[in-house]
Amino acid sequence: xxxxxxxxxxxxxxxxxxxxxxxxxxxxxxxxxxxxxxxxxxxxxxxxxxxxxxxxxxxxxxxxxxxxxxxxxxxxxxxxxxxxxxxxxxxxxxxxxxxxxxxxxx
Numbered sequence: 001x002x003x004x005x006x007x008x009x010x011x012x013x014x015x016x017x018x019x020x021x022x023x024x025x026x027x028x029x030x031x032x033x034x035x036x037x038x039x040x041x042x043x044x045x046x047x048x049x050x051x052x053x054x055x056x057x058x059x060x061x062x063x064x065x066x067x068x069x070x071x072x073x074x075x076x077x078x079x080x081x082x083x084x085x086x087x088x089x090x091x092x093x094x095x096x097x098x099x100x101x102x103x104x105x106x
Contacts, residue, residue, distance in 0.1 A: 001061055004054045006069055007038040012042045012053060048070045066105055 014037055022031040027089035030048060032043065037053075045053070061069065077098045081100065084090035 001059045002056050003059045005057045006052050007055050008052050009042070009046050009050060012037055012055070014042070015041060017056045018106075019056040022053050023049060024048055024050070061105070062084045069105055070102065074098065077101065085097075 002019075007016070016032055016037045018033050018035045018037070021029050021033050023029050030045065030050065031037075031053075033057075035041070037055075039086040041105060055081060077094060080097075
């Protein structure tokens with residue numbers, strides 16, 4: 001399972017892959033999600049005042065952890081759609097969201 005983890009500028013290493021865009025203080029995008037960091041890009045981020053970046057990290061879940069996350073996701077989705085009733089569009093949206101969120105566990 002790939003998750004996003006916050007790393008300070010000092011913790012960043014060449015070869016890490018960004019999980020989110022890195023933006024400057026004005027909101028301008030400096031690096032796009034999916035970009036692989038190099039020593040030069042890390043140094044450039046420091047010169048631009050960036051303090052941290054969200055990096056993609058592979059997390060290995062035990063079967064117990066996966067089951068707990070599965071249950072947590074199902075509970076959140078059910079809570080979001082608790083007032084959906086029998087509306088076919090909302091039911092389809094709920095099923096799609098649930099499928100998407102559970103696929104992220106693999």
